[in-house]
Amino acid sequence: MSxxxxxxxxxxxxxxxxxxxxxxxxxxxxxxxxxxxxxxxxLDMMQAAxxxxxxxxxxxxxxxxxxxxxxIVVITAGxxxxxxxxxDDLLKTNAxxxxxxxxxTIKHSPDAxxxxxxxxxxVMTYLTWKTTKLPTSRVIGMAGVLDSARFQAFIAMExxxxxxxxxxxxxxxxxDLMVPxxxxxxxxxxxIGNLMPETKINELVTRTQNGGAEIVSLLKTGSAYYxxxxxxxxxxxxxxxxQKRLLxxxxxxxxxxxxxxVYIGLPAVLGRNGVEKIVDIKxxxxxxxxxxxxxxxxxxxxDLMNKLLVxx
Numbered sequence: 437m438s439x440x441x442x443x444x445x446x447x448x449x450x451x452x453x454x455x456x457x458x459x460x461x462x463x464x465x466x467x468x469x470x471x472x473x474x475x476x477x478x479l480d481m482m483q484a485a486x487x488x489x490x491x492x493x494x495x496x497x498x499x500x501x502x503x504x505x506x507x508i509v510v511i512t513a514g515x516x517x518x519x520x521x522x523x524d525d526l527l528k529t530n531a532x533x534x535x536x537x538x539x540x541t542i543k544h545s546p547d548a549x550x551x552x553x554x555x556x557x558x559v560m561t562y563l564t565w566k567t568t569k570l571p572t573s574r575v576i577g578m579a580g581v582l583d584s585a586r587f588q589a590f591i592a593m594e595x596x597x598x599x600x601x602x603x604x605x606x607x608x609x610x611x612d613l614m615v616p617x618x619x620x621x622x623x624x625x626x627x628i629g630n631l632m633p634e635t636k637i638n639e640l641v642t643r644t645q646n647g648g649a650e651i652v653s654l655l656k657t658g659s660a661y662y663x664x665x666x667x668x669x670x671x672x673x674x675x676x677x678x679q680k681r682l683l684x685x686x687x688x689x690x691x692x693x694x695x696x697x698v699y700i701g702l703p704a705v706l707g708r709n710g711v712e713k714i715v716d717i718k719x720x721x722x723x724x725x726x727x728x729x730x731x732x733x734x735x736x737x738x739d740l741m742n743k744l745l746v747x748x
Contacts (some may be wrong), residue, residue, distance in 0.1 A: 438462035438676045441506040441545065443537050444513035445496065447472035447658065448553060448634065451665025452510055452672075454481055455693045457492040461673050464494045465503050468513070474498065506545040508672055511564060513537050514554035516659045522675045526555050529736060538567035548560035549574045549710045551671055552686070553664060557610040558734045559741055561686045563700040573710040577686025579610030581667035582660075584684055586647040587616050590640045595631050597623050604628075605684050606644060607701045608730035614701065615726045616641045621718070674706040687711050694724065695731045699740075 440456055442449045445468040453464045466474040474505060478496030485492065495502065503509070514530035534554050541548070544726040552561040552575070561577035568575065583606035592599035601624040608615035618637050621628045628637060643650070651660040674681035685704045689695035692702060692714045719727065 438507045439465065439543060440508045440510060440672055440676075441465040441467060441503040441548075442510045442512060443467050443503075443541065444511070444694065445470070445477050446512065446516070446596060447661035448450060448664050448668075449510070449512040450477045451661045452512065452553075452668045453477070453494055455665055455669035456672060457481055457485070457490060457494050458488050459669065459673070460490050460492060461563050461669065462507070462676055463492050465506065466494060466496045467498065467499065467500065467503060468496075471498055482539040485643060487739075500540040503541055506541070508546045508551060508609075508675060509541045509545055509548045510551045510553060510668055510672070511534040511537050511541075511560070512553045512668075514560075516639055527559065530554050530556070530560060531563055531741050531745055534563055535567050538564045542568045542570070544658055549576070551576050551578055551668060553578045553668055555610070556688050556737060558699045558701070559737045562734075562738055563741065563745075565688065565699070571710075572688035572690070573712070575594060575688070575699075576671065576704075576706070576711055577610070577699055577701075578664065578671060579614075579686055580606060580684025581670055582663050583610065583614050583616075583644060583647065583701070585663060585667060587621065587644040590643055591623065591628055594636060594640060595623060595628075597631075605703065607684055607703070608727050609700055609734045610686065611730075611733070612645050613726070613733050614645055615723060615730060616644050616741055617717075617719070617723060619720070637707075675710060678708040679706050680707045680712070682715060685711070687714055689714075689731070692716070693719070693727060695728070698731045698734055700727070700731050700734055 440462045468474040474496030478494040481494040554560045565575040587600040587604045604621035606616045705713040
């Protein structure tokens with residue numbers, strides 16, 4: 437039986453746990469520093485299990501010893517963005533949290549694959565890799581699946597066609613400099629350029645780049661969790677069931693797409709070993725330039741993080 441530890445039992449973490457249990461993907465250990473919260477949410481999920489009809493176990497805890505033997509560790513712990521706050525504003529606080537979480541969880545699950553969700557995501561994924569000292573194939577960031585889903589949703593909303601037929605991919609960092617590759621966006625194989633004018637496509641790109649901020653501004657007291665939670669669950673399922681899904685994820689680039697020593701969103705195949713392959717798709721010069729600009733921004737924040745942390 438597979439076991440997934442979700443660190444952080446806030447809205448995102450609890451949503452991940454619920455999706456994994458309800459869809460019979462794995463047992464879940466939900467851990468948080470707040471006493472009682474992971475236990476209460478886990479108990480609630482277990483009481484919902486008879487209604488949903490699954491037999492997965494969800495355990496809540498404040499003790500990292502209970503995470504022992506996890507196949508996957510999902511890190512959602514950290515503070516969420518507030519209105520007017522950028523992802524980069526979160527850097528110092530969340531870096532300290534993620535570093536501590538990574539140190540504790542790797543002790544008890546040295547063979548686990550780590551998926552980072554905490555923002556600023558690409559930088560926190562890099563920090564998780566540095567802290568755990570795991571092979572890069574076993575440390576992944578979530579954002580590309582979520583950003584692509586947002587782009588797909590906006591395309592479906594604009595065209596009126598079923599979202600089930602929409603395919604799109606967003607690369608780059610999880611922020612304002614993400615790169616929706618519009619040439620590869622289709623509705624059942626039909627390029628979206630055949631379905632709407634370029635001005636409208638550009639509007640959808642901008643809305644995708646600000647997708648998280650739009651939700652934050654509407655909620656006022658929190659940030660997105662349904663989309664992020666389901667996106668993590670899709671990645672976990674692809675790994676545990678060895679589905680070999682081709683998904684855009686924050687992965688370590690070591691010469692891929694001309695980028696070096698940076699975690700950034702690229703097309704990756706996820707299987708039982710984690711990142712099994714980074715797929716090279718043909719990009720135009722302006723797309724390559726946008727991807728490099730995104731990578732440069734991530735590297736700047738990694739440098740800043742290194743200055744803020746005592747040890748990385």
